[in-house]
């Protein structure tokens with residue numbers, strides 16, 4: 001683990017519970033890997049390119065095994081800057097709240113930008129897919145008001161952690177650790193217990209990385 005991209009998915013800055021736990025995990029990781037270089041990317045603080053008509057058209061050309069049309073070249077060059085940056089890291093720390101059972105739209109936009117044929121995955125005409133981000137590691141810190149992970153009757157509604165794991169697997173990242181910060185709404189003592197558990201889990205995970 002040499003270069004880590006810390007992807008912040010919450011707009012709540014210093015109040016963000018996912019960021020608090022991710023920061024703690026990062027502190028522990030730096031103790032283990034003093035040479036670790038970390039870059040932070042907060043998806044609510046950056047100008048992400050729109051993933052719109054030209055970008056989508058380019059994507060369909062590539063999926064069909066053709067080149068991107070000249071009219072789409074600018075949009076595609078823009079996207080490639082983001083995938084190049086992403087792929088220049090060997091590890092990722094994604095800290096995100098759950099929003100409406102999934103992830104915040106800005107994080108989804110970032111993922112839509114990154115997930116491109118020939119850049120982060122490869123496909124053939126038979127529908128076989130190979131992720132191109134293989135060999136990298138990822139940690140997900142997933143915050144939610146509801147106590148996901150401890151109440152089986154709600155876990156089927158988790159399109160946050162489950163989605164991020166599925167996406168990382170799609171682009172070839174299979175070495176994934178996760179910490180839930182779950183149950184962040186309720187009486188103070190309940191929330192404090194959820195945070196204490198998340199910090200403990202973060203310490204434990206950092207020790208295994």
Ligand SMILES: Cc1cc2nc3c(=O)[nH]c(=O)nc-3n(C[C@H](O)[C@H](O)[C@H](O)COP(=O)(O)O)c2cc1C
Nearest residue numbers: 010016017018097098099100101143144145146184
């Ligand atoms: C727009 C929005 C939608 C939310 N949707 C959910 C949800 O579907 N399920 C849930 O458990 N919590 C939901 N929450 C609560 C957050 O996931 C929770 O407060 C989390 O701890 C916030 O993390 P953060 O402090 O890192 O932003 C939502 C919060 C917001 C602002």
